[in-house]
Amino acid sequence: MSSLSKSGVLDMKERLRGFFNITVTPFTADGAIDTAALAENIERELAVGVDGLLIGGTYGEFPTMTVEERATLFRLVMDQVGSRVPVMLCSAGSDVRVVRDLTVLAGELGGVPMITPPYVSEITDDQIVAFFRDMAPLSRTGALIYNAPGIGITLSAKLIERLADIPEMVAIKQGDLTPTVIDQLVGALHGRVRLFCASDLAFLGPVAAGFDGISSTNSCAFPELILDSYRAMQRGDVTTAGALHRLWFPYRQLARRFGQPQTVKAAMHARGWTGGSVRLPLRDLSAAEAAAVRDVVATMAADARSRIETVTA
Template sequence: MEYTRNEAKSWAQANLHGFHDAPLTPFTRDGEVDAPALRHNIDAFVDMGMEGIVVGGFIGEAWNLTLSEWMRYHELVADANAGRMKISTIILDPSARQALEKIEFTRTLGYQVAEVMNPAVQLKSDDEIFAFYKYLTDRSDMAIVLYRTPVSGTVLSLELMQRLADLPTLVGVKQGSLRRSDTYKLRRDLRQDFFVSEPMEQYFLDDLRLGYKFLQWAAFHYTVFGKLRPVIRQYMADAAAGDWPAAQAKWLSLRAASGFIEDMTVWELARTGTYASAFTLLKPWYDAIGLKGGYVLAPVADVTQERREWLGGKLRELGIA
């Protein structure tokens, strides 16, 4: 790795910025990772100027892989990337021992960061969750990011977040509670070398205006804007140049597309508590914007042809495809 355990926070502050999307995994109809399609997508992410990708999570269907499939998938990603972007993993295991094994395996492949969700099966109290992360950080030097989300079954408390942020290799959190007030409080109360990332595009310009270093961590919003991605880059460049009226005008031009993206993904996730509806719909979404979506792994069902055609029409209408 590029850092020691005592340098993890400073390394993350200096090196984690920009867009680190969590991509879909293209599978064949038989349930195998479609390696050529995966390479196509990674080449496309490089061409988009993506700073990194964060693989292995809910949106990539890694929760539905066997351990050997999970490891092979991470090998394929590392090989296809060939050092062009930063690559990070997401670990969803309730077992600290299995999580540690996965962390160390990905480290040998060149992965720099592991997002580790708090256990969904057991370990619910603040002390138990703290002990889970202390177990990992005592045994691995890899930088770890938290995911503060109701999907885990337990939203990390603000008091627990303060304790966790002091662990040497915990470097940041993806703030997924969908409450903007939580983001403000975490940024105010946590140490300044611990990042708090807002995943949704609607807040990007606000964060820039407030002076926060920009980092979209382990989300999919940049990718799914399709043909409108350059507008995001343009309003960010205007903001960096201090031209806030121009930045605001470009940001406002994306509200219809942004609202549709959130309605189909974030708010569906909030309504159901599952990512299944989101990644199922994003498969044909990827196809419509020139990426390879592939098939969904059973037992989740692919979207119908009727819904696929409806989606394509909406994306064209909004200028995304």
């Protein structure tokens, strides 16, 4: 690794910590990316005080986009955000050529590429390690492992330890939140690479165990509430963090029933923000489902700040 790339990797690793908003991609009814809404949503998150952004991830619907659309999304966001906060740019894919090109672009733009193992049947652990060894050095800012059990291969803790030995690896976004796995990763990797919890529904335990940050989809709709819960955990105030987390349980019930990211987009609409539509094969919520979301939002989001102040007083 050259001195220039080594400097970029170390700088990115230092910056990767805290609360990252998983920014949904707002699509218009005819399927185009709503760039104005995207810019507005990003500025809202930055104004609330998030520590970083994650763009074009699974809840950003990257599998439904062309390579050109993903590259355009990267450029739009990085032009807007600049160096204000670190940005994870999802370069995942099953075609190595796509992953390579997007990984290079992410690093050139100043973001950090987020890579999953390729979705290939019967791939071996050694082949996965070789894949990451090929991809990680392509980015001048290093690379981030995304362990996403819901969309592909579940990386074991032992395999993640091997991947963390790659010099350019700066962080892991961990979707397998089994307590024994969390314990293994914190015990073996804390301080070597940044550890991010991939779920805002279950971040209290991993953060308490020693994770460096979380990524949150639902903060697109409830940024104040979820961020304050995370900040309470950072302060060591577990009681407040848990109380704040419980405030949005009714919404989590709906999200489990209706699916993501369509539910969070509906909640954004209920707050007067533009979440946009989802792309096929996903479907926007039905009228009845959207009404249920609006009812929940009316009871817990419209006065989110006052309810937070009541809990934290």
